[in-house]
Amino acid sequence: GxxxxxxxxxxxxxxxxxxxxxxxxxxxxxxxxxxGVGGRMATRRAEGSLSFDHGAQYFTARDSCFRRSVDSWLHDGIVKPWTARIVALEEGSIKKDKQGVDRFVAAPAMNAVCRLLARDLDVQxxxxxxxxxxxxxxxxxxxxxxxxxxxxxxxxxxxxxxxxxxxxxxxxxxxxxxxxAQMSGCWALMLAFQEPLNLPFDAAFVQESPVSWIARNNSKPGRGSTGETWVVHASPSWSEANLENAAAEIENLLLEEFWQAVALPERCPSYSEVHRWRFALPIEPxxxxxxxxxxxxxxxxxxxxxxxxxxxxxxxxxxxxxxxxxxxxxxxxxxxx
Ligand code: FAD
CATH class of the missing domain: 3.50.50.60 (FAD/NAD(P)-binding domain)
Structure with a gap:
C-alpha cells in the first residue's frame, strides 16, 4: 500500500x-x-460575537511559491488584503506611516487558511x-x-x-x-470597547514601550463586530521577563501600557483577556x-x-x-x- x-x-x-x-x-x-486547527494563526472567540486574532496579525508574501498559494486564497475569498493605516508610534505620537508592503489576513478570521488546508484531511x-x-x-x-x-x-x-x-x-x-532554535514568548491582551476610541490609525508598531504592537482587530476585513476590538502584544523582551507572572497582573500592566502608548485617558473595556504564547517567534531560525x-x-x-x-x-x-x-x-x- x-x-x-x-x-x-x-x-x-x-x-x-x-x-x-x-x-x-x-x-x-x-x-x-x-x-482546532491554526496553531499560532489563531482566533479567539468570546461573548458570542467578539473575535480576536491574538497570534499572527497579518502576513506578507515575498516568495513566488507562497505568493501563488496566497493568490488562490485571495481568489477563494479566504484571504483578503488588509488595507489599514499602520504607523510607528512613540509616546502617543505618530512618527511615520508604515505603508508600502502588501499585508494579508485570512477571513473571516486568522485560522481560515488552516481550516481550508485541513478540509478533507484526517485530523485527530x-x-x-x-x-x-x-x-x-x-x-x-x-x-x-x-x-x-x-x-x-x-x-x-x-x-x-x-x-x-x-x-x-x-x-x-x-x-x-x-x-x-531559540524562540521568545509573547503576552497578548485582547480588549473590546462599546464606543470607538477614534484613534487616527488601525494598527501601530509601538516604540520605547513594553508594548510592541497594537491593532484594531475589527479593522480587518470580515471581522464585523459591533464596537471596537483591539489586540495588544508585549515586546519579546518584556514578555520573556514576565513570562511566569500571573495573568491578572499582566492584564493590568498591559492595559496601563496600552493607554500610555495611545496617549488616551483610561477607560474601562467591555471585555478584556490575556493570553500567553510561550513560543511565539523564533529569535534566530x-x-x-x-x-x-x-x-x-x-x-x-x-x-x-x-x-x-x-x-x-x-x-x-x-x-x-x-x-x-x-x-x-x-x-x-x-x-x-
Ligand atoms: P504553530 O502554528 O505553532 O503550530 C504548531 C502546532 O502543533 C500547534 O497547533 C500545536 O498545538 C501543535 N502541537 C504542539 N505539540 C504537540 C503535540 N505534542 N501533539 C500534538 N500537537 C502538538 N507571523 C507573521 O507572518 N506575521 C505576524 O504578524 C505574526 N505575528 C505573530 C504574533 C504572535 C503573538 C505570535 C504568537 C506569532 C506571530 N507570527 C506572525 C508567527 C506565526 O504565527 C508563525 O510563524 C506561524 O503561525 C507558525 O506556524 P507553525 O506551523 O510553524 O507552528
Missing amino acids: FPTVAVIGTGISGLTCARTLVDQGFKVTVFEKSR FRTRVMPVKRVHNRWNLTNDREKVLGAFDSVIVSAPAAQTAQLLRDVPALANEATQ LPGRCLFNDQLLVGACGDWCGGPRVEGAFLSGMAAADRVMRSIQGDNAATKV
Whole structure:
C-alpha cells in the first residue's frame, strides 16, 4: 500500500506538509493537541460575537511559491488584503506611516487558511502526542494517556522548536538541532470597547514601550463586530521577563501600557483577556528549510527552521513534504532496479 505518514501539529507548516503529501497519494494522519486547527494563526472567540486574532496579525508574501498559494486564497475569498493605516508610534505620537508592503489576513478570521488546508484531511484533535519511538522500522506514536495512535513509515513534527526537540528525543541529531532554535514568548491582551476610541490609525508598531504592537482587530476585513476590538502584544523582551507572572497582573500592566502608548485617558473595556504564547517567534531560525533524516524518514518543520513567520512556516512545510516524497519515491525506485 501507500506509505503512511504522521504529521504532528495543525499550524500552517504541518497542514501545508500534510496537504502536499495527500495530494501526492500518501496516506497521512494528522495529530493536534488542541481542539482546532491554526496553531499560532489563531482566533479567539468570546461573548458570542467578539473575535480576536491574538497570534499572527497579518502576513506578507515575498516568495513566488507562497505568493501563488496566497493568490488562490485571495481568489477563494479566504484571504483578503488588509488595507489599514499602520504607523510607528512613540509616546502617543505618530512618527511615520508604515505603508508600502502588501499585508494579508485570512477571513473571516486568522485560522481560515488552516481550516481550508485541513478540509478533507484526517485530523485527530485533542491528541497530545508523546515522544515518537522507532519500533521494527516504523514510528510508533502514543498520546499522553498511553493510547497507541498507530505505526507509521514516516513522521513529521511541526511543533515549536523546544517541543519538537522533546518529541524527537529518540533521534538525538535532530533533537539537538531543534534545541538550537531559540524562540521568545509573547503576552497578548485582547480588549473590546462599546464606543470607538477614534484613534487616527488601525494598527501601530509601538516604540520605547513594553508594548510592541497594537491593532484594531475589527479593522480587518470580515471581522464585523459591533464596537471596537483591539489586540495588544508585549515586546519579546518584556514578555520573556514576565513570562511566569500571573495573568491578572499582566492584564493590568498591559492595559496601563496600552493607554500610555495611545496617549488616551483610561477607560474601562467591555471585555478584556490575556493570553500567553510561550513560543511565539523564533529569535534566530535555523538556516535549513526543514530537518529530515532520509534513512529514518523522520523530520520537522516550522517557522523556526523555514524562516520566521507565516510565510516561512508554509515554505518549511513544503520542504518537509518534498523530503518525504523524494526519500520514499527514491527508495521505491531503488528497489525496482
Ligand atoms: P504553530 O502554528 O505553532 O503550530 C504548531 C502546532 O502543533 C500547534 O497547533 C500545536 O498545538 C501543535 N502541537 C504542539 N505539540 C504537540 C503535540 N505534542 N501533539 C500534538 N500537537 C502538538 N507571523 C507573521 O507572518 N506575521 C505576524 O504578524 C505574526 N505575528 C505573530 C504574533 C504572535 C503573538 C505570535 C504568537 C506569532 C506571530 N507570527 C506572525 C508567527 C506565526 O504565527 C508563525 O510563524 C506561524 O503561525 C507558525 O506556524 P507553525 O506551523 O510553524 O507552528
